[in-house]
Amino acid sequence: MNSRPPDAQGPPVGRRLLLAVLGAGAAAVAAAPALQRAMETGLGAVADKDPTGLTGLLPNGGGFRYYSVVSSVPRRSAADYRLTVDGLVDRPATYTLDSLRALPQTRLVRDVQCVTGWRVPETPFEGVRLSALLDAAGVRPGAKAVRFTCFDGAYSESLTLRQARRDDVLVALRMRDRPLGHSHGGPVRLYVAPMYFYKSAKWLSGITVTDSVRPGYWEELGYDVDAWVGRSNGRDDAPTV
């Protein structure tokens, strides 16, 4: 397999997590190909029962690794997926997957960079510009930030309104020119091209416009809220945009 361990250049929290993961043992890592197959065939058996985060060391296909902060994530089919847009807006909305597909789609091809060190070159993402959903909702004066929530029930993210309106921030429906699979956060994830990949919340279910930035899951644990690749988290990676 073509995975390499995340480097240890990350912030202290990342290093502690990494050590915990490595401490969980080489046997499980050796089982990675089988686990990877299980995830790709949709069984997700072992990954969905691993509360240690060990699965973060596993490849998620094409150089990606699988990350989830919870041990099991419910599946949302095309039929039962919903995305709500609410908070400081004039027109709160609920989107189905079909209604997102019906909106103009933008395709971007950039590198993906995880804050733990791995990078995947030139990855196509495609979806609806977040700015389009914000414009449709009618952001009220005084709004300053956007909060993202996920149907895994635990993860969250945040952007300033200015960041959220960039044209390289997508509500992504496709990755690598295929519909987003469950392990990559499907059917819909956030994609924030210029920032470390933890900003790209998987299993996106809520977009709430707020009056101040509320730090996301990893940001509460010490990662930077302004997560520009190469200009944050004490790292000097080449920018992704």
Ligand SMILES: Nc1nc2c(c(=O)[nH]1)N[C@H]1C(S)=C(S)[C@@H](COP(=O)(O)O)O[C@H]1N2
């Ligand atoms: N809901 C949710 N989104 C998430 C995460 C997570 O644990 N839960 N991990 C983040 C991190 S740290 C990374 S590197 C990427 C991993 O995406 P992948 O599983 O598609 O490789 O998802 C980001 N989005």
Ligand SMILES: [Mo]
């Ligand atoms: Mo990450």
